[in-house]
Amino acid sequence: MNTPVYRVAFIGCGRRAHEHAVGVKADGRCEVVGLSDLSVESSEKLNAEFGFTANIYTDHKEMLAREKPDVVLICLWTPLHLPVFRDCAEAGVKAVLCEKPMSPAWGECQEMGRIAEEHGCQLTFSLQRRFAKGNQTVRRLIKEGKIGQVVRMDLYSPPNLLDCGIHTFDQAISYMDETPAKWVLGAVDTTETYNWFNVPSECGASGRIVFANGVQANLVSGEIDTWEPSGDASKIWAGVRVFGTEGFIEAMWDGQIVRAVNYNDPSWKPEMELSSMSEQMEGYVRHAIDCLVSGEEPEVSHRKALRASEIIFAVYESVRRHARVTLPLEGVTDSPFITMLENGEFAREGA
Known part of the structure; x- marks a missing residue:
């Protein structure tokens, strides 16, 4: 059986994205096709450090439309999580790995869960210490x-x-x-x-x-x-x-x-x-992709993040x-x- 390869994109290419990228790089099922950040320099650094050959964007909506990623990693400040996740879900992204915490307000946290359920988008949060x-x-x-x-x-x-x-x-x-x-x-x-x-x-x-x-x-x-x-x-x-x-x-x-x-x-x-942070991030990304293949609930699903x-x-x-x-x-x-x-x-x- 052929191993599936998923088109992967990053929204936010700062320090935390580099930690997520360790896990992405280690998983042969991930092909990074797009990087989006208001700072082109940040995207270029992420490309260079991990040997990605991804196209660079300053508008994540344009990237979603052009690259049509299967998997997106959201590495942005907390207030941006909900609106950017909504954009990803509406664009048909299959799985989103989002930086924690969920959102600044409880209603927004619940809304992220509702959107994930409505669109069938696998939503996980980087509670990688599990x-x-x-x-x-x-x-x-x-x-x-x-x-x-x-x-x-x-x-x-x-x-x-x-x-x-x-x-x-x-x-x-x-x-x-x-x-x-x-x-x-x-x-x-x-x-x-x-x-x-x-x-x-x-x-x-x-x-x-x-x-x-x-x-x-x-x-x-x-x-x-x-x-x-x-x-x-x-x-x-x-x-x-x-x-x-x-x-x-x-x-x-x-x-x-x-x-x-x-x-x-x-x-x-x-x-x-x-376990080092790198090992934890590798486990987090690998498990998220495994669950995307199997359909099982991830260890760090939005439902579990909602409980905390x-x-x-x-x-x-x-x-x-x-x-x-x-x-x-x-x-x-x-x-x-x-x-x-x-x-x-x-x-x-x-x-």
């Missing part, structure tokens, strides 16, 4: 019952829930075999506000999340020196600590197992398997309501954080 060998090992150990029944988790993330927290929430959900959250109670710190990829964010957050299986999780997000003054916990600044009835595992974002204990077997030490994103916007909505929020998150289409920020609802330090 393909880290260490994370795969942790999922296997939990499924095998090595730490017993999972009862609690501690979730750690650098500042900005939307852009960074999505990795932590996705990691936690993957450890529980895709179990969604049931309710969320959250708080945010606006001592400082940041702007990441043209989206404003808090400088820290905390909260409590209860999942549908009864597992309870504590959330801590922010600069490490503001919430981990000392001790072993300072080792987990981005990742998940999973507590079971028979032990616990601490794992960083990229699957680095910091510590693991089985109460009944003190000598047990899980194998340490590390919903928790983020539920934290923000909890702040707005001054109460816990039951999921699914209904009656919310904006980003509650951005709305409150624009309305001047957050107190200033010293005020």
Whole structure:
């Protein structure tokens, strides 16, 4: 049987596109035919670095019409994800690999999912850490019952829930075999506000999340020196600590197992398997193409990204309501954080 070759295009050719291109270059089923960026220089650099011979465009709609790609990688700032994905889906693109996070507002995230379903376009997001060998090992150990029944988790993330927290929430959900959250109670710190990829964010957050299986999780997000003054916990600044009835595992974002204990077997030490970002991106792209061939739901499908994103916007909505929020998150289409920020609802330090 002949191996299918897919026409591939990039929209956005900056730094993150170079990381995606590692995975594309490694997959012999991908033929890069088009690059689109407002900066021709950026496109030329991407062509040169990876040996692509793609045609260069400054208008992604023109590229979609002329090149008719099967697969598109969207490597743009967050507010551009929805409109550009819509253009791709309407142009008949079969699969889109989009940079995370999904979108600045919950309603826009849902709209991306709706468009994907309506057009039959496979939409994935670059939550590539699911393909880290260490994370795969942790999922296997939990499924095998090595730490017993999972009862609690501690979730750690650098500042900005939307852009960074999505990795932590996705990691936690993957450890529980895709179990969604049931309710969320959250708080945010606006001592400082940041702007990441043209989206404003808090400088820290905390909260409590209860999942549908009864597992309870504590959330801590922010600069490490503001919430981990000392001790072993300072080792987990981005990742998940999973507590079971028979032990616990601490794992960083990229699957680095910091510590693991089985109460009944003190000598047990899980194998340490590390994966580089390049290996993760290769796994992400390869899996996306595999699923395009097989029709299976990808490991990082839009449906799974929506579960993690919903928790983020539920934290923000909890702040707005001054109460816990039951999921699914209904009656919310904006980003509650951005709305409150624009309305001047957050107190200033010293005020």
